[in-house]
Amino acid sequence: MTDSMTLRDLQNLIETMYSAKDVQRGTAGTFMWLMEEIGELAAALREGTPEELAAEFADVLAWLATIANVADIDLTQAVHDKYGGGCPGCQAMVCVCNVKP
Protein backbone atom coordinates (compact mmCIF):
# COMPACT_ATOMS: atom_id res chain seq x y z
CA MET A 1 0.00 0.00 0.00
CA THR A 2 1.40 3.38 -0.92
CA ASP A 3 0.72 7.02 -0.25
CA SER A 4 -1.64 7.00 -3.23
CA MET A 5 -4.11 4.51 -1.77
CA THR A 6 -7.38 4.59 -3.68
CA LEU A 7 -10.84 3.93 -2.32
CA ARG A 8 -10.75 0.74 -4.36
CA ASP A 9 -7.47 -0.28 -2.66
CA LEU A 10 -9.21 0.22 0.68
CA GLN A 11 -12.20 -1.92 -0.30
CA ASN A 12 -9.91 -4.61 -1.73
CA LEU A 13 -7.69 -4.61 1.36
CA ILE A 14 -10.64 -5.09 3.68
CA GLU A 15 -12.14 -7.67 1.32
CA THR A 16 -8.92 -9.69 1.39
CA MET A 17 -8.43 -9.34 5.12
CA TYR A 18 -11.93 -9.98 6.42
CA SER A 19 -14.41 -11.10 3.72
CA ALA A 20 -14.84 -14.61 5.12
CA LYS A 21 -16.05 -13.16 8.44
CA ASP A 22 -17.92 -10.26 6.87
CA VAL A 23 -20.21 -12.41 4.76
CA GLN A 24 -21.13 -14.54 7.78
CA ARG A 25 -21.83 -11.47 9.96
CA GLY A 26 -24.07 -9.78 7.39
CA THR A 27 -25.16 -6.17 7.04
CA ALA A 28 -26.93 -5.58 10.35
CA GLY A 29 -24.23 -7.23 12.44
CA THR A 30 -21.56 -5.27 10.61
CA PHE A 31 -23.46 -2.02 11.08
CA MET A 32 -23.37 -2.59 14.85
CA TRP A 33 -19.58 -2.75 14.67
CA LEU A 34 -19.48 0.45 12.63
CA MET A 35 -21.51 2.12 15.37
CA GLU A 36 -19.07 0.96 18.03
CA GLU A 37 -16.21 2.48 16.04
CA ILE A 38 -18.18 5.70 15.51
CA GLY A 39 -18.49 5.94 19.30
CA GLU A 40 -14.75 5.46 19.69
CA LEU A 41 -14.18 8.17 17.06
CA ALA A 42 -16.37 10.55 19.09
CA ALA A 43 -14.34 9.81 22.23
CA ALA A 44 -11.04 10.32 20.39
CA LEU A 45 -12.28 13.63 18.91
CA ARG A 46 -13.00 14.83 22.45
CA GLU A 47 -9.91 13.63 24.26
CA GLY A 48 -7.66 11.40 22.15
CA THR A 49 -4.09 11.95 21.08
CA PRO A 50 -3.54 12.61 17.36
CA GLU A 51 -2.34 8.99 17.02
CA GLU A 52 -5.46 7.59 18.75
CA LEU A 53 -7.69 9.83 16.64
CA ALA A 54 -6.04 8.70 13.40
CA ALA A 55 -6.49 5.04 14.41
CA GLU A 56 -10.21 5.59 15.03
CA PHE A 57 -10.67 7.24 11.64
CA ALA A 58 -8.96 4.21 10.08
CA ASP A 59 -11.31 1.84 11.93
CA VAL A 60 -14.42 3.74 10.85
CA LEU A 61 -13.20 3.69 7.24
CA ALA A 62 -12.45 -0.04 7.51
CA TRP A 63 -15.94 -0.87 8.81
CA LEU A 64 -17.56 1.40 6.23
CA ALA A 65 -15.61 -0.45 3.52
CA THR A 66 -16.74 -3.74 5.06
CA ILE A 67 -20.41 -2.77 4.85
CA ALA A 68 -19.90 -1.53 1.28
CA ASN A 69 -18.35 -4.89 0.40
CA VAL A 70 -21.21 -6.84 2.00
CA ALA A 71 -23.78 -4.59 0.27
CA ASP A 72 -21.92 -4.74 -3.06
CA ILE A 73 -21.43 -0.97 -3.32
CA ASP A 74 -18.43 0.52 -5.16
CA LEU A 75 -17.33 3.48 -3.01
CA THR A 76 -15.32 5.06 -5.84
CA GLN A 77 -18.33 5.08 -8.16
CA ALA A 78 -20.58 6.27 -5.33
CA VAL A 79 -18.42 9.32 -4.54
CA HIS A 80 -17.92 10.06 -8.23
CA ASP A 81 -21.66 9.97 -8.92
CA LYS A 82 -22.58 12.12 -5.90
CA TYR A 83 -19.71 14.65 -5.74
CA GLY A 84 -17.78 14.32 -9.03
CA GLY A 85 -19.90 16.99 -10.71
CA GLY A 86 -19.45 19.45 -7.83
CA CYS A 87 -21.61 20.12 -4.79
CA PRO A 88 -24.86 18.12 -5.13
CA GLY A 89 -26.77 21.26 -4.16
CA CYS A 90 -25.29 23.94 -6.43
CA GLN A 91 -22.97 21.95 -8.78
CA ALA A 92 -20.09 24.34 -7.91
CA MET A 93 -16.66 22.94 -7.03
CA VAL A 94 -16.56 25.53 -4.24
CA CYS A 95 -20.03 25.26 -2.73
CA VAL A 96 -22.11 28.44 -2.70
CA CYS A 97 -25.44 26.96 -1.61
CA ASN A 98 -27.06 26.02 1.68
CA VAL A 99 -27.70 22.32 1.09
CA LYS A 100 -24.72 21.61 3.35
CA PRO A 101 -24.77 24.28 6.11
Added chain:
Amino acid sequence: MTDSMTLRDLQNLIETMYSAKDVQRGTAGTFMWLMEEIGELAAALREGTPEELAAEFADVLAWLATIANVADIDLTQAVHDKYGGGCPGCQAMVCVCNVKP
Protein backbone atom coordinates in the same frame (compact mmCIF):
# COMPACT_ATOMS: atom_id res chain seq x y z
CA MET B 1 -11.92 12.74 -10.69
CA THR B 2 -11.14 9.36 -12.17
CA ASP B 3 -11.80 5.74 -11.38
CA SER B 4 -8.58 5.71 -9.36
CA MET B 5 -9.71 8.25 -6.77
CA THR B 6 -7.42 8.19 -3.77
CA LEU B 7 -8.36 8.90 -0.18
CA ARG B 8 -6.31 12.08 -0.54
CA ASP B 9 -8.36 13.08 -3.61
CA LEU B 10 -11.49 12.63 -1.49
CA GLN B 11 -10.14 14.80 1.33
CA ASN B 12 -8.95 17.44 -1.14
CA LEU B 13 -12.27 17.46 -2.99
CA ILE B 14 -14.23 18.01 0.21
CA GLU B 15 -11.68 20.58 1.40
CA THR B 16 -12.11 22.55 -1.82
CA MET B 17 -15.87 22.25 -1.87
CA TYR B 18 -16.72 22.95 1.75
CA SER B 19 -13.75 24.06 3.88
CA ALA B 20 -15.04 27.60 4.44
CA LYS B 21 -18.22 26.21 6.04
CA ASP B 22 -16.46 23.32 7.75
CA VAL B 23 -14.06 25.46 9.76
CA GLN B 24 -16.93 27.64 11.01
CA ARG B 25 -19.05 24.61 12.00
CA GLY B 26 -16.26 22.90 13.93
CA THR B 27 -15.83 19.30 15.00
CA ALA B 28 -18.92 18.78 17.18
CA GLY B 29 -21.30 20.42 14.72
CA THR B 30 -19.81 18.41 11.89
CA PHE B 31 -20.10 15.17 13.86
CA MET B 32 -23.85 15.79 14.22
CA TRP B 33 -24.12 15.90 10.43
CA LEU B 34 -22.14 12.68 10.13
CA MET B 35 -24.64 11.06 12.50
CA GLU B 36 -27.56 12.24 10.37
CA GLU B 37 -25.94 10.66 7.31
CA ILE B 38 -25.21 7.45 9.26
CA GLY B 39 -28.94 7.28 10.01
CA GLU B 40 -29.78 7.71 6.35
CA LEU B 41 -27.27 4.95 5.50
CA ALA B 42 -29.04 2.63 7.95
CA ALA B 43 -32.38 3.38 6.30
CA ALA B 44 -30.96 2.80 2.81
CA LEU B 45 -29.39 -0.51 3.91
CA ARG B 46 -32.83 -1.64 5.05
CA GLU B 47 -34.98 -0.46 2.19
CA GLY B 48 -33.11 1.71 -0.32
CA THR B 49 -32.49 1.11 -3.99
CA PRO B 50 -28.87 0.40 -4.97
CA GLU B 51 -28.62 4.00 -6.24
CA GLU B 52 -29.95 5.45 -2.97
CA LEU B 53 -27.62 3.21 -0.97
CA ALA B 54 -24.59 4.28 -3.02
CA ALA B 55 -25.49 7.96 -2.48
CA GLU B 56 -25.68 7.46 1.28
CA PHE B 57 -22.27 5.76 1.36
CA ALA B 58 -20.90 8.76 -0.56
CA ASP B 59 -22.43 11.18 1.95
CA VAL B 60 -21.01 9.31 4.94
CA LEU B 61 -17.56 9.30 3.30
CA ALA B 62 -17.88 13.02 2.54
CA TRP B 63 -18.74 13.91 6.14
CA LEU B 64 -16.02 11.62 7.48
CA ALA B 65 -13.55 13.41 5.19
CA THR B 66 -14.90 16.73 6.45
CA ILE B 67 -14.25 15.80 10.09
CA ALA B 68 -10.79 14.52 9.18
CA ASN B 69 -10.06 17.85 7.49
CA VAL B 70 -11.30 19.85 10.49
CA ALA B 71 -9.31 17.61 12.87
CA ASP B 72 -6.21 17.70 10.61
CA ILE B 73 -6.05 13.91 10.15
CA ASP B 74 -4.61 12.36 6.98
CA LEU B 75 -6.89 9.41 6.19
CA THR B 76 -4.34 7.78 3.88
CA GLN B 77 -1.69 7.77 6.58
CA ALA B 78 -4.23 6.63 9.18
CA VAL B 79 -5.32 3.57 7.16
CA HIS B 80 -1.72 2.78 6.24
CA ASP B 81 -0.60 2.90 9.86
CA LYS B 82 -3.50 0.79 11.16
CA TYR B 83 -4.02 -1.76 8.37
CA GLY B 84 -0.99 -1.49 6.07
CA GLY B 85 0.88 -4.16 7.99
CA GLY B 86 -2.03 -6.60 7.92
CA CYS B 87 -4.81 -7.20 10.43
CA PRO B 88 -4.07 -5.15 13.59
CA GLY B 89 -4.85 -8.26 15.65
CA CYS B 90 -2.79 -10.98 13.94
CA GLN B 91 -0.73 -9.08 11.33
CA ALA B 92 -1.95 -11.46 8.63
CA MET B 93 -3.22 -10.09 5.29
CA VAL B 94 -6.03 -12.65 5.56
CA CYS B 95 -7.11 -12.33 9.18
CA VAL B 96 -6.96 -15.48 11.30
CA CYS B 97 -7.60 -13.95 14.72
CA ASN B 98 -10.66 -12.94 16.70
CA VAL B 99 -9.95 -9.24 17.21
CA LYS B 100 -12.55 -8.53 14.51
CA PRO B 101 -15.30 -11.14 14.95
